[in-house]
Amino acid sequence: xxxxxxTNTVSLKRTIDSGTEEQRKAVLEILAQVQKxxxxxxxxxxxxFDGVFLNEFKVTDSDFKDAYAxxxxxxxxxxxxxxxxxxxYHSRQTRQSWMTMKDNGTILGQKxxxxxxxxxYVPGGKAAxxxxxxxxxxxxxxxxxxxxxxxxxxxxxxxxxxxxLVAADILGVKEIYKVGGAQAVGxxxxxxxxxxxxxxxxxxxxxFVALAKREVYGNVDIDMIAGPSExxxxxxxxxxxxxVAADLLSQAEHDERASSILVTPSMELAESVAVEVERQLLxxxxxxxxxxxxxxFGAIYVTNDVEEAIRVVNELAPEHLEIMTKDPMEKVxxxxxxxxxxxxxxxxEPVGDYFAxxxxxxPTNGTARFSSPLSVxxxxxxxxxxxxxxxxIKDNAPKIAAFARLEGLEAHARAVEERLx
Amino acid sequence: xxxxxxTNTVSLKRTIDSGTEEQRKAVLEILAQVQKxxxxxxxxxxxxFDGVFLNEFKVTDSDFKDAYAxxxxxxxxxxxxxxxxxxxYHSRQTRQSWMTMKDNGTILGQKxxxxxxxxxYVPGGKAAxxxxxxxxxxxxxxxxxxxxxxxxxxxxxxxxxxxxLVAADILGVKEIYKVGGAQAVGxxxxxxxxxxxxxxxxxxxxxFVALAKREVYGNVDIDMIAGPSExxxxxxxxxxxxxVAADLLSQAEHDERASSILVTPSMELAESVAVEVERQLLxxxxxxxxxxxxxxFGAIYVTNDVEEAIRVVNELAPEHLEIMTKDPMEKVxxxxxxxxxxxxxxxxEPVGDYFAxxxxxxPTNGTARFSSPLSVxxxxxxxxxxxxxxxxIKDNAPKIAAFARLEGLEAHARAVEERLx
Numbered sequence: 053x054x055x056x057x058x059t060n061t062v063s064l065k066r067t068i069d070s071g072t073e074e075q076r077k078a079v080l081e082i083l084a085q086v087q088k089x090x091x092x093x094x095x096x097x098x099x100x101f102d103g104v105f106l107n108e109f110k111v112t113d114s115d116f117k118d119a120y121a122x123x124x125x126x127x128x129x130x131x132x133x134x135x136x137x138x139x140x141y142h143s144r145q146t147r148q149s150w151m152t153m154k155d156n157g158t159i160l161g162q163k164x165x166x167x168x169x170x171x172x173y174v175p176g177g178k179a180a181x182x183x184x185x186x187x188x189x190x191x192x193x194x195x196x197x198x199x200x201x202x203x204x205x206x207x208x209x210x211x212x213x214x215x216x217l218v219a220a221d222i223l224g225v226k227e228i229y230k231v232g233g234a235q236a237v238g239x240x241x242x243x244x245x246x247x248x249x250x251x252x253x254x255x256x257x258x259x260f261v262a263l264a265k266r267e268v269y270g271n272v273d274i275d276m277i278a279g280p281s282e283x284x285x286x287x288x289x290x291x292x293x294x295x296v297a298a299d300l301l302s303q304a305e306h307d308e309r310a311s312s313i314l315v316t317p318s319m320e321l322a323e324s325v326a327v328e329v330e331r332q333l334l335x336x337x338x339x340x341x342x343x344x345x346x347x348x349f350g351a352i353y354v355t356n357d358v359e360e361a362i363r364v365v366n367e368l369a370p371e372h373l374e375i376m377t378k379d380p381m382e383k384v385x386x387x388x389x390x391x392x393x394x395x396x397x398x399x400x401e402p403v404g405d406y407f408a409x410x411x412x413x414x415p416t417n418g419t420a421r422f423s424s425p426l427s428v429x430x431x432x433x434x435x436x437x438x439x440x441x442x443x444x445i446k447d448n449a450p451k452i453a454a455f456a457r458l459e460g461l462e463a464h465a466r467a468v469e470e471r472l473x
Numbered sequence: 474x475x476x477x478x479x480t481n482t483v484s485l486k487r488t489i490d491s492g493t494e495e496q497r498k499a500v501l502e503i504l505a506q507v508q509k510x511x512x513x514x515x516x517x518x519x520x521x522f523d524g525v526f527l528n529e530f531k532v533t534d535s536d537f538k539d540a541y542a543x544x545x546x547x548x549x550x551x552x553x554x555x556x557x558x559x560x561x562y563h564s565r566q567t568r569q570s571w572m573t574m575k576d577n578g579t580i581l582g583q584k585x586x587x588x589x590x591x592x593x594y595v596p597g598g599k600a601a602x603x604x605x606x607x608x609x610x611x612x613x614x615x616x617x618x619x620x621x622x623x624x625x626x627x628x629x630x631x632x633x634x635x636x637x638l639v640a641a642d643i644l645g646v647k648e649i650y651k652v653g654g655a656q657a658v659g660x661x662x663x664x665x666x667x668x669x670x671x672x673x674x675x676x677x678x679x680x681f682v683a684l685a686k687r688e689v690y691g692n693v694d695i696d697m698i699a700g701p702s703e704x705x706x707x708x709x710x711x712x713x714x715x716x717v718a719a720d721l722l723s724q725a726e727h728d729e730r731a732s733s734i735l736v737t738p739s740m741e742l743a744e745s746v747a748v749e750v751e752r753q754l755l756x757x758x759x760x761x762x763x764x765x766x767x768x769x770f771g772a773i774y775v776t777n778d779v780e781e782a783i784r785v786v787n788e789l790a791p792e793h794l795e796i797m798t799k800d801p802m803e804k805v806x807x808x809x810x811x812x813x814x815x816x817x818x819x820x821x822e823p824v825g826d827y828f829a830x831x832x833x834x835x836p837t838n839g840t841a842r843f844s845s846p847l848s849v850x851x852x853x854x855x856x857x858x859x860x861x862x863x864x865x866i867k868d869n870a871p872k873i874a875a876f877a878r879l880e881g882l883e884a885h886a887r888a889v890e891e892r893l894x
Contacts, residue, residue, distance in 0.1 A: 273843035395860035402885040410857040422694035424855035434845035436831040439816035464823040
């Protein structure tokens, strides 16, 4: 693993995939067809892209039963416990509507309302992640969203992976359609005979899904477009090289374009971590992917001191940050930009991917500078409440009218003055 | 004004302007030039589009002084009072970081951090809105944003409108540049010799500004792309036709494409409002604009009862909703989708545009189904905190490892198991 003394500013090697011209055209064509042909378009794209003809898309009771038969009972329990932890954490994020009353009788407030309907895209095939079901569905449920729909591409045998279906069933999600790709996004955004449209689409997907989400944004809301995963470990000489290396590799195995970076003032740690990464890499089943990621996007930055290391972390604005230093909690206040902060040696990043409770959908590509983890907020919206009293309009109408006239809006001025008549 | 009995579903006539191919190309070219040539590109585009050559863009002390000289002292006081109201309302939106501690020593939390730097775009020319300065800057200040930059296109005389500068000065915003259009958005997103880049760009603008914001989104965050203004008035026979008509016209005067809609179970009210609109229209300085808006996008929907009227309002999901019925506060709970809700006859919509305190940047084009008014939240971001204890990892590592293996991620499993060694 490359070791580099940091002298000036650093930044993550960004790799936003905006798709090829051909992919963008294909997505536009698919979305147009779904709007025009509805279910029939879904049928023909599913046959074309997923290699299976389905007349009905909806997951049935017997599909759920088959899924449970394929999954270890112990695993079902673990998913349930993870779901409880995630629900407990997210229920602490809920917000109340509020009002404030003034002496003159005016009431101002902010009303919080859950979205009506949300669609969750769950990738299929090799990258079937039950954890993704938990992380996208639970915040919507905690927010109070009444209708939560899942879509996921079927395998060639016409089924959705067992873990995904069991996770959905544990959460009580019953409306699931075996459809994926841009056609699923189109169905959720515009509706078909079978699938009623939703107000927001969340969940990860391949480039076609990402492009389709970007395209329907405005008609419906979408979550962020996620880039490859990133981890930055901030460590000093007290960190154990084997633990640091294992955590770096846990991101590297995701994707050749994932970034795993260590920032440390200790050259000794830097050198031992480089050795450990190489040793552990050889033992990994996904060695090829992890090695490509480490070679192309991995780095060990050595700084003069911890303060400088923190500056570098804030420049990187990573998705995941681990702090493995002396008194790690004391460093948290200095971290300005990070999606999730893992504190101390026992907070290995995968703890947050599955089980601890916080969401694993996090801002990538340096967007932690301005974006947040997926949360209950993302499934609610606010409405302002203004109730002006007779006294308030009497006192303030002349000022409001003057302001309106300063901006050249006479009808605005007259509307408030109309109340004085 | 067109009166229509509602039988089935209704929706606002949406008019999202996505620009012409030519406009999109021009914006891409401008953004590329700003990235390449920096300040020089700003100079030449300002000369080209705003008709004035400026060597220095930054607003100076003497610019502020000139602005005060042009503005009535009474108006300055009104702007100050509006700013206080807006600050008071938005300071109620602030949120605290929180943590939760478990028996086993685990700490989970959510850290709230203000954005580092925000750019506020303020339109120039005829549509110079000091209220836009207040509404975009104050939530950022309340959030704790350290650097707030304003950009606004200069007039041919090289100045920015007095009201805009005075509003900025009242708020203490000192970093203001006389640059507008797509070139200003490019400068804020990528930086030039003079203008350091920001993390988020907010504020309304023409189609070039909107397209440029859409283009730089991802590099920086942006606020919503606003559509034309909308008002829906929900009223019964207790409402006064002159007041309803005045409020409908206050939106209609904004823009030929603005929507002003009355929904009422009372045919009598419908008919008197139609008459009043015509009467008041003739008296308006912006009659032509307002008339075009009322003719093309205005409507009076007559429903069977108030319940049905509320259903229609939720279908419309308007930017502004006024409730002028008996017991209007009792209706609020049934309103699911609206940017701002104005309750009772004294809450004329312009009250919220300038003075009451809540933000006037609201979701348009039916996006109130999933979007919110601009708020302090938009200038902060969250980071998750996970501090797992030794006991927690001991108890849970096997479960986390099993979950990771179910998803085929062996290095994830090993990372947590490494802690048990």
